Amino acid sequence: MDERLREDEAVDDLQNGYFIIQKKNAFRYGVDAVLLSDFAEIKQKHRVVEFGTGTGIIPILIYARRKPKKIIAIEIQADMADMAARSMKLNRLEDVVEVRRMDLKEAPALLGKALYDCVVVNPPYVKKDCGINNPEETKAIARFEILCNLQDVVQSAKELLQPGGKLFMVHRTDRLVDIIYEMRNVGIEPKRIRFIHPSAGKRPNLLLVEGARGGNVELKFMDPLYIYDESGNFTEEIQRIYGRVK
Amino acid sequence: MDERLREDEAVDDLQNGYFIIQKKNAFRYGVDAVLLSDFAEIKQKHRVVEFGTGTGIIPILIYARRKPKKIIAIEIQADMADMAARSMKLNRLEDVVEVRRMDLKEAPALLGKALYDCVVVNPPYVKKDCGINNPEETKAIARFEILCNLQDVVQSAKELLQPGGKLFMVHRTDRLVDIIYEMRNVGIEPKRIRFIHPSAGKRPNLLLVEGARGGNVELKFMDPLYIYDESGNFTEEIQRIYGRVK
Numbered sequence: 001m002d003e004r005l006r007e008d009e010a011v012d013d014l015q016n017g018y019f020i021i022q023k024k025n026a027f028r029y030g031v032d033a034v035l036l037s038d039f040a041e042i043k044q045k046h047r048v049v050e051f052g053t054g055t056g057i058i059p060i061l062i063y064a065r066r067k068p069k070k071i072i073a074i075e076i077q078a079d080m081a082d083m084a085a086r087s088m089k090l091n092r093l094e095d096v097v098e099v100r101r102m103d104l105k106e107a108p109a110l111l112g113k114a115l116y117d118c119v120v121v122n123p124p125y126v127k128k129d130c131g132i133n134n135p136e137e138t139k140a141i142a143r144f145e146i147l148c149n150l151q152d153v154v155q156s157a158k159e160l161l162q163p164g165g166k167l168f169m170v171h172r173t174d175r176l177v178d179i180i181y182e183m184r185n186v187g188i189e190p191k192r193i194r195f196i197h198p199s200a201g202k203r204p205n206l207l208l209v210e211g212a213r214g215g216n217v218e219l220k221f222m223d224p225l226y227i228y229d230e231s232g233n234f235t236e237e238i239q240r241i242y243g244r245v246k
Numbered sequence: 247m248d249e250r251l252r253e254d255e256a257v258d259d260l261q262n263g264y265f266i267i268q269k270k271n272a273f274r275y276g277v278d279a280v281l282l283s284d285f286a287e288i289k290q291k292h293r294v295v296e297f298g299t300g301t302g303i304i305p306i307l308i309y310a311r312r313k314p315k316k317i318i319a320i321e322i323q324a325d326m327a328d329m330a331a332r333s334m335k336l337n338r339l340e341d342v343v344e345v346r347r348m349d350l351k352e353a354p355a356l357l358g359k360a361l362y363d364c365v366v367v368n369p370p371y372v373k374k375d376c377g378i379n380n381p382e383e384t385k386a387i388a389r390f391e392i393l394c395n396l397q398d399v400v401q402s403a404k405e406l407l408q409p410g411g412k413l414f415m416v417h418r419t420d421r422l423v424d425i426i427y428e429m430r431n432v433g434i435e436p437k438r439i440r441f442i443h444p445s446a447g448k449r450p451n452l453l454l455v456e457g458a459r460g461g462n463v464e465l466k467f468m469d470p471l472y473i474y475d476e477s478g479n480f481t482e483e484i485q486r487i488y489g490r491v492k
Contacts, residue, residue: 203467221449
């Protein structure tokens with residue numbers, strides 16, 4: 001592996017002892033990656049698979065806070081997988097965070113079935129048929145369900161997870177029906193849900209959901225999470241999450 | 247029909263030109279009936295079926311505001327059906343609001359399939375196995391899934407509705423997964439959802455959902471509805487809804 005930084009890349013300090021390589025003009029990680037990393041209740045003894053790691057931001061944030069035994073971060077796009085692998089190397093995390101170039105649909109066959117405690121995923125949010133301009137673009141693949149859809153995500157997660165193993169996902173609220181339907185359909189029962197609102201009084205636009213493979217029916221709602229307060233600043237909880245994750 | 251008031255009953259003025267007969271010590275209608283009546287976008291030309299009308303509060307509130315052509319309000323319990331029918335008579339609504347004693351599972355066979363524009367339901371909220379003390383009691387039948395469950399509700403609704411016809415339901419948030427799963431499963435696609443929170447910052451405990459028979463996949467979230475403001479008073483929106491419904 002050529003570990004040198006490419007010309008269009010920059011190293012950003014995550015302020016938690018870790019660094020991330022990102023493209024200068026694209027793919028800077030968002031609040032959804034931070035919220036998912038905080039929401040996912042991962043323990044030190046856990047073996048984790050992350051789908052579609054992109055820059056690798058989520059496994060770095062999870063490792064920084066939770067120190068799980070192993071995270072296998074898969075990514076279908078070669079350039080992104082390469083960049084994420086270089087970020088792990090930069091952080092000397094390459095032994096605990098293994099970046100593998102792989103289609104998530106093949107993950108159960110390649111990584112082994114029913115072996116993992118947790119699957120974490122920030123999937124493409126938008127259905128394939130909703131106005132894609134450049135389906136070849138790296139960005140489009142991360143955003144639209146071009147190479148995988150929600151059914152593929154939950155099916156692969158189910159196969160990778162041990163009985164009782166957890167799926168942690170962040171998604172857009174307009175996909176709520178698909179999320180719940182597909183999860184229960186493959187046998188991952190939604191157990192905990194949190195809606196994320198831009199601010200109090202506004203409809204939620206993101207949600208965090210935890211499902212358990214083969215779990216019984218018992219859904220817990222968490223208090224809503226607001227991003228901004230009345231003055232347009234990050235709420236105290238968002239500041240706490242950022243402080244905790246990083 | 248003996249139209250006289252029973253000893254344990256009282257007539258309450260709904261402040262909208264209509265009255266309701268209620269038991270003195272039980273079954274006084276709640277905020278969920280008011281919110282559902284306001285949420286249900288029923289038009290004058292509509293033919294509506296309401297499941298489990300109880301006292302008949304929902305068809306009275308819907309009629310007062312929307313004046314639909316016809317509401318068939320069904321109720322399985324004889325004493326409740328009788329009381330509701332007397333409330334319609336008292337309000338001279340017996341021609342537009344027909345109270346029928348009926349099991350909702352038999353409604354499609356008895357009322358005709360695919361004939362209705364809307365079904366409205368405030369179903370029993372709690373699963374059968376969750377600690378029922380007196381399964382014979384009128385109150386238990388309204389509260390627990392003793393005589394019907396959610397699957398029965400959506401199945402009967404689907405059969406009664408015309409293609410494109412709407413189901414309007416209020417339910418508890420801890421049943422969200424069941425609601426969404428069962429609706430999509432019978433072919434009623436959830437289209438609009440609103441969460442009801444005791445107050446801003448608190449997790450929602452009720453939800454309003456609109457589904458369309460054979461509708462395409464497209465879910466809209468509404469802004470959250472808060473019952474109480476910071477001072478513990480009804481929010482302005484709740485006051486507006488009460489004013490609008492009654």
